[in-house]
Amino acid sequence: MNVPEMDWSPLWLTMQLAGVTVIVLLLVGTPIAWWLAFTRSRFRTLVEAVVALPIVLPPTVLGFYLLTALGPHGLIGGAWKDLTGSALSFTFTGLVIASTLYSLPFVVQPLHGAFEAVGKKPLEAAWSLGASKLDAFFTVASPMAVRGYLSAVVLGFAHTLGEFGVVLMVGGNIPGVTKVLSIAIYDHVEVLEYTQAHFLSAVLLIFSFLVLTIVYAVNRCLPIHVS
Secondary structure, eight states: OOOOOOOOHHHHHHHHHHHHHHHHHHHHHHHHHHHHHHOOOTTHHHHHHHHHHHHHSOHHHHHHHHHHHHSTTSHHHHHHHHHHSSOSTTSHHHHHHHHHHHHHHHHHHHHHHHHHHHOSHHHHHHHHTTOOHHHHIIIIIHHHTHHHHHHHHHHHHHHHHTOOHHHHHHHOOOTTTTOOHHHHHHHHHHTTOHHHHHHHHHHHHHHHHHHHHHHHHHHHHSOOOOO
C-alpha cells in the first residue's frame, strides 16, 4: 500500500501535548488521589464528583467554559495576559491546561484505587521505623502502587490523544500550534480526503491498541500488593 503524502506535524504536536499533559497530570493528580484515599473529610464526596465531572460532561460544554476562563477577558486568561502580555486561548499552553482538566479523572481514579489498595499498614510500619511521611510515600507507597501509576499514565496519555471537542474549542485549528491529530482527521474528512483520514485514523488505532496490549501484559507480570 502506498503511503499518502501527509503533513505529520499534527501527529508530533499530539504526542507532545499528550506527553506534557501526562507529566502535569501526575504532578497534580497524585496529591489529589492520595488525599482522596486517606482523608475523612466531609468534602471527599464533593471532590470526587468534581474530579469525575469530565467523564460525563459533554466536551463542548467543558471546552466552552474553559475558553471563557482562558480567553483574554476571562478570569485566568485575563490575569495571564496582564502578567505575560500573551493570551492563553488558542495556544499550546492553553491546550495543556484544557487537556489536564479533561483527562484528570483518568489519572486520579487509578491512583486513588491503587493507594487505597496499599492501605495505611505499610505506611505505619515505615513511620515506626523512623521514615518521614515523604520517605514512606516514595519508598513504600509508590512502589506498591506501580500498577496504578502505569494505568494512570497510559489512560491519561491515550485519552489526550483522542481529544477533539475540548481542544477544538480552546485551541482552534492553527497548523503547527494547536492542530492536533483528531482535528487533522476531521479536516481531511470535511474535504473528502478519505485516504489521508483513513491513514491517520489507522495510525492512532494501531498505536492505542499496542499501548493497551503492552500495559495489560505488564500488569499481569507485576505483583499485586494488598494491605
